[in-house]
Amino acid sequence: xxxxxxxxxxxxxxxxxxxxxxxxxxxxxxxxxxxxxxxxxxxxxxxxxxxxxxxxxxxxxxxxxxxxxxxxxxxxxxxxxxxxxxxxxxxxxxxxxxxxxxxxxxxxxxxxxxxxxxxxxxxxxxxxxxxxxxxxxxxxxxxxxxxxxxxxxxxxxxxxxxxxxxxxxxxxxxxxxxxxxxxxxxxxxxxxxxxxxxxxxxxxxxxxxxxxxxxxxxxxxxxxxxxxxxxxxxxxxxxxxxxxxxxxxxxxxxxxxxxxxxxxxxxxxxxxxxxxxxxxxxxxxxxxxxxxxxxxxxxxxxxxxxxxxxxxxxxxxxxxxxxx
Amino acid sequence: xxxxxxxxxxxxxxxxxxxxxxxxxxxxxxxxxxxxxxxxxxxxxxxxxxxxxxxxxxxxxxxxxxxxxxxxxxxxxxxxxxxxxxxxxxxxxxxxxxxxxxxxxxxxxxxxxxxxxxxxxxxxxxxxxxxxxxxxxxxxxxxxxxxxxxxxxxxxxxxxxxxxxxxxxxxxxxxxxxxxxxxxxxxxxxxxxxxxxxxxxxxxxxxxxxxxxxxxxxxxxxxxxxxxxxxxxxxxxxxxxxxxxxxxxxxxxxxxxxxxxxxxxxxxxxxxxxxxxxxxxxxxxxxxxxxxxxxxxxxxxxxxxxxxxxxxxxxxxxxxxxxx
Numbered sequence: 001x002x003x004x005x006x007x008x009x010x011x012x013x014x015x016x017x018x019x020x021x022x023x024x025x026x027x028x029x030x031x032x033x034x035x036x037x038x039x040x041x042x043x044x045x046x047x048x049x050x051x052x053x054x055x056x057x058x059x060x061x062x063x064x065x066x067x068x069x070x071x072x073x074x075x076x077x078x079x080x081x082x083x084x085x086x087x088x089x090x091x092x093x094x095x096x097x098x099x100x101x102x103x104x105x106x107x108x109x110x111x112x113x114x115x116x117x118x119x120x121x122x123x124x125x126x127x128x129x130x131x132x133x134x135x136x137x138x139x140x141x142x143x144x145x146x147x148x149x150x151x152x153x154x155x156x157x158x159x160x161x162x163x164x165x166x167x168x169x170x171x172x173x174x175x176x177x178x179x180x181x182x183x184x185x186x187x188x189x190x191x192x193x194x195x196x197x198x199x200x201x202x203x204x205x206x207x208x209x210x211x212x213x214x215x216x217x218x219x220x221x222x223x224x225x226x227x228x229x230x231x232x233x234x235x236x237x238x239x240x241x242x243x244x245x246x247x248x249x250x251x252x253x254x255x256x257x258x259x260x261x262x263x264x265x266x267x268x269x270x271x272x273x274x275x276x277x278x279x280x281x282x283x284x285x286x287x288x289x290x291x292x293x294x295x296x297x298x299x300x301x302x303x304x305x306x307x308x309x310x311x312x313x314x315x316x317x318x319x320x321x322x323x324x
Numbered sequence: 325x326x327x328x329x330x331x332x333x334x335x336x337x338x339x340x341x342x343x344x345x346x347x348x349x350x351x352x353x354x355x356x357x358x359x360x361x362x363x364x365x366x367x368x369x370x371x372x373x374x375x376x377x378x379x380x381x382x383x384x385x386x387x388x389x390x391x392x393x394x395x396x397x398x399x400x401x402x403x404x405x406x407x408x409x410x411x412x413x414x415x416x417x418x419x420x421x422x423x424x425x426x427x428x429x430x431x432x433x434x435x436x437x438x439x440x441x442x443x444x445x446x447x448x449x450x451x452x453x454x455x456x457x458x459x460x461x462x463x464x465x466x467x468x469x470x471x472x473x474x475x476x477x478x479x480x481x482x483x484x485x486x487x488x489x490x491x492x493x494x495x496x497x498x499x500x501x502x503x504x505x506x507x508x509x510x511x512x513x514x515x516x517x518x519x520x521x522x523x524x525x526x527x528x529x530x531x532x533x534x535x536x537x538x539x540x541x542x543x544x545x546x547x548x549x550x551x552x553x554x555x556x557x558x559x560x561x562x563x564x565x566x567x568x569x570x571x572x573x574x575x576x577x578x579x580x581x582x583x584x585x586x587x588x589x590x591x592x593x594x595x596x597x598x599x600x601x602x603x604x605x606x607x608x609x610x611x612x613x614x615x616x617x618x619x620x621x622x623x624x625x626x627x628x629x630x631x632x633x634x635x636x637x638x639x640x641x642x643x644x645x646x647x648x
Contacts (some may be wrong), residue, residue: 292607
């Protein structure tokens with residue numbers, strides 16, 4: 001006999017569905033939901049492009065009558081407020097006759113913030129709020145936006161074995177190979193915005209688009225870190241002490257150069273590192289990370305946890321997550 | 325029924341035995357041998373400390389009467405010349421009544437150089453000379469010494485994610501963790517000599533010994549790249565255009581700093597890279613590799629093949645081999 005999935009496993013499945021919602025669900029959070037009746041998955045959903053329908057609405061639409069008496073697993077607390085764009089998910093769950101709702105993370109949005117759960121409970125539905133790591137990870141951009149007022153920030157570095165991102169004259173095409181570059185384009189397709197330093201923009205004129213068949217429409221907003229004006233089609237961020245211009249952005253990818261990398265790292269604003277490393281040695285060249293003002297090695301330790309590593313053709317990919 | 329090992333598999337086993345001979349077999353090459361009678365291994369040996377007995381002698385001593393009619397697999401052509409320290413292995417194999425000898429690599433030593441094989445054949449023994457990759461790899465230091473007049477050179481780099489080996493002020497204790505450092509000490513125990521740059525010696529006064537229980541006696545010769553005099557207990561290499569002072573050394577480990585690394589890399593003298601990488605970011609700091617005079621990225625590609633990668637605690641180890 002196959003063991004029935006646990007609550008955590010159903011939430012992990014909902015979190016995997018939520019990944020499908022990125023980045024097109026914006027401005028809404030990328031939420032995933034599954035509806036399970038008597039151990040059988042009867043509905044699944046994720047936030048649709050533009051934010052509607054919500055994940056719960058999509059899953060309930062699939063489940064129809066089978067939602068009655070079922071358990072709904074949702075990565076984020078169901079919304080409590082009706083809007084012109086659709087009814088509140090809490091009401092949809094109540095109307096569908098769901099018996100139990102398992103919530104991965106409470107919604108910090110002040111319009112919901114516990115009210116979704118309260119509304120469900122008032123209707124006699126059993127609600128379990130768990131602090132689920134997979135749900136939290138899948139909502140990292142939304143949660144940081146709501147709680148810290150800034151996006152989830154990934155720093156991408158494509159470098160040589162000795163940590164160089166370009167020759168001394170700035171030449172950087174190509175350090176990594178085709179597989180690593182394609183992987184980098186898929187990462188772009190999952191973020192809301194990409195940022196580069198002013199010097200990188202002037203030197204490389206990067207297009208920062210998603211050059212993958214079928215994903216061109218996913219090309220994110222382009223930002224440049226500069227006190228000057230942004231070129232056409234770009235947004236300017238004048239400094240990183242005030243990230244409020246990025247208020248609408250849940251996921252930001254910083255693609256260099258070394259100065260921008262150092263600026264974000266020095267203020268501890270980087271949540272994950274995406275390191276592509278080519279099997280070449282450059283020697284003197286442009287550093288991947290500029291001056292951080294580091295004065296002792298001990299303080300550099302204990303900050304980064306390796307979360308993934310794999311070969312991408314001749315190159316290596318390593319992913320690190322900030323330990324907080 | 326289990327399939328019988330192939331010649332290549334027996335040679336690979338002999339090559340693994342040869343690894344036990346390093347570095348104490350010096351000045352002799354680190355050779356491995358197995359004797360197989362009717363598909364059964366009846367003797368195994370490797371070059372003993374100081375060079376005698378040779379691998380074949382040790383394996384024959386174990387096989388005794390079972391060597392008669394057997395096949396001997398040896399990584400290097402058996403020696404043909406008697407010496408005051410022992411009889412020629414070719415004679416030992418003939419006297420033992422071996423029927424067939426499979427040789428991984430011919431011996432470039434002019435005292436042998438085909439004469440070992442000729443002597444065996446003259447005695448009616450079937451000899452097969454294969455160019456076996458495992459045998460060749462296990463003898464890389466000896467073969468380079470004989471053919472290129474220089475040791476096999478490994479460059480070790482212990483660095484941060486961004487390729488730094490120290491803070492700007494030179495602080496480098498500790499970048500990597502205990503597991504990586506212990507692995508580094510085991511590498512020291514397998515080489516004949518370690519070299520550091522003059523600046524590193526002056527700044528760090530490294531002891532370069534093998535700090536592993538039971539392996540302290542394996543601590544290799546210490547060399548410094550300097551035009552000046554070497555401190556007591558050290559040897560000086562005045563430049564790398566003339567490596568003849570290293571004539572007795574089969575395996576050299578270059579442990580930095582960036583200047584020494586660049587000097588060996590620029591002249592294409594590095595055969596393998598041993599990279600320990602800690603999950604820290606240093607930013608401005610000492611570069612792992614100094615100026616190589618590189619003017620285009622294309623020429624940096626196609627030189628290094630990743631041969632191993634693994635986690636060592638929080639750190640990563642990557643090994644690269646020069647594609648020649």
